[in-house]
Amino acid sequence: MKTLLAILTLALFAFTASAADIAGTWKAATPGPDGNTFETTFVFKVDGAKVTGSTSNQFMQDTPISEGKIDGDNLTFVVVASFNGNEIKLNYKAKVTGTDMTLNVELVGRDRTFAMKAKKAS
Numbered sequence: 001m002k003t004l005l006a007i008l009t010l011a012l013f014a015f016t017a018s019a020a021d022i023a024g025t026w027k028a029a030t031p032g033p034d035g036n037t038f039e040t041t042f043v044f045k046v047d048g049a050k051v052t053g054s055t056s057n058q059f060m061q062d063t064p065i066s067e068g069k070i071d072g073d074n075l076t077f078v079v080v081a082s083f084n085g086n087e088i089k090l091n092y093k094a095k096v097t098g099t100d101m102t103l104n105v106e107l108v109g110r111d112r113t114f115a116m117k118a119k120k121a122s
Contacts, residue, residue, distance in 0.1 A: 020073045020096035022046060028103065028118035042118065046070060055079055073097065094118075 026042040040057040044065070051068025060081045068077035075094040080087060089108040094101050099120040106113045 019046075019049065019070050020075070022051065022070060022075060022096055022101070022120075025121040026101060026118040027121050028101075028116045030114065030116040040116065040118075044068075051075065051077055059083060075101070 022044045023046045024044065026044065028040045028042065030038040030040070032038045038057065040055060042053065042055045042065070044051055044053040049070055051065065051070050053065045053068070054062045055065060056062050060083065063079055063081045065077045065079055069075070073096045075092070075096060077092050079090045079092065081090065082088070091106040091108055092103055093106075094103040101118040101120075103116045103118060104113060105116065
């Protein structure tokens, strides 16, 4: 019984140790169609594999992150924002490499995707 408990404890530690360290603030810059840079800030909070937090940019302030999950270096989350009275759902899929993150964003129901790169700020 003690051996089984020790193995399970080590397996749990190995699982949590392998997840990317995303907790904190990340800054992303995306070139816009007019040549201006679109900046987004993400603040991630992590509890095991569950990810919460918020995001903000020049169009939306402190919008909650939901359905967040971290699995190794793969991160997924959803942001539901209101823009000009319309609700917009954004599905994010990201790959984390150290202090760099590559995000692919899907605008649900609009057949539009775009990519952005983020850097960990703190």
